Amino acid sequence: MSAEEWNARYSESGFAYGTEPNDFLKSAFRNLPKGDVLMLADGEGRNGVFLATQGYRVTSVDWSSVGLEKAQALARERGVQITTKLCDLAEFRIEPCRWDGIVSIFCHLPKPARQRLHWACVQGLKQDGTFLLEAYSRKQLRFGTGGPKREDLLMSLDETAEELRGLTIELAQEIERDVFEGKYHAGRSAVIQIIARKSQRR
Numbered sequence: 094m095s096a097e098e099w100n101a102r103y104s105e106s107g108f109a110y111g112t113e114p115n116d117f118l119k120s121a122f123r124n125l126p127k128g129d130v131l132m133l134a135d136g137e138g139r140n141g142v143f144l145a146t147q148g149y150r151v152t153s154v155d156w157s158s159v160g161l162e163k164a165q166a167l168a169r170e171r172g173v174q175i176t177t178k179l180c181d182l183a184e185f186r187i188e189p190c191r192w193d194g195i196v197s198i199f200c201h202l203p204k205p206a207r208q209r210l211h212w213a214c215v216q217g218l219k220q221d222g223t224f225l226l227e228a229y230s231r232k233q234l235r236f237g238t239g240g241p242k243r244e245d246l247l248m249s250l251d252e253t254a255e256e257l258r259g260l261t262i263e264l265a266q267e268i269e270r271d272v273f274e275g276k277y278h279a280g281r282s283a284v285i286q287i288i289a290r291k292s293q294r295r
């Protein structure tokens with residue numbers, strides 16, 4: 094989907110993925126050191142706003158202006174502040190050693206852009222900084238309950254772990270779970286989940 098198509102989706106009434114955080118983020122966010130967290134493809138902001146309510150300084154990036162406006166509105170409603178940046182993640186520059194946490198929830202990019210972004214995430218974390226990811230795996234095509242319909246946009250655990258080389262993988266799993274996160278993510282799903290940390294150099 095193009096940025097215009099995402100704007101059209103987010104112009105519908107309500108929140109496409111709800112206003113509650115993603116289940117995996119909610120269960121795993123305590124792995125993120127307190128500090129600055131970069132949210133990749135944060136859409137309407139349910140995940141970034143949640144982390145802001147937990148005391149993190151949040152920067153949300155997405156290429157949908159409508160999504161980021163709704164993210165700011167949600168932050169105001171919840172009484173927190175987030176920074177939003179409108180940009181194409183295929184071209185986004187991540188400053189090295191800048192972030193305590195980087196979070197990627199259902200951020201599905203074409204392979205070359207994804208590989209480049211994951212490499213930049215490894216560089217962009219501070220020592221002990223943590224990367225959290227949940228995304229649909231290729232098996233999701235069988236379920237048809239959300240996510241891209243193109244195999245090249247879906248992720249494999251091995252490829253993604255390889256793209257994150259340089260980080261210590263603390264959790265890497267492919268599972269099936271019930272995802273009920275808004276009307277576009279609804280039902281039994283195949284996902285990968287990763288927690289990876291930039292460990293101290295020895």
Ligand SMILES: C[S@@+](CC[C@H](N)C(=O)[O-])C[C@H]1O[C@@H](n2cnc3c(N)ncnc32)[C@H](O)[C@@H]1O
Nearest residue numbers: 099110134135136155156157181182183198199
């Ligand atoms: C399925 S939504 C997930 C939104 C959010 N992470 C959540 O879980 O609610 C995917 C998001 O990726 C964003 N996106 C897709 N390709 C992008 C790109 N090249 N640059 C920036 N954002 C992109 C879309 O605008 C959309 O907000």
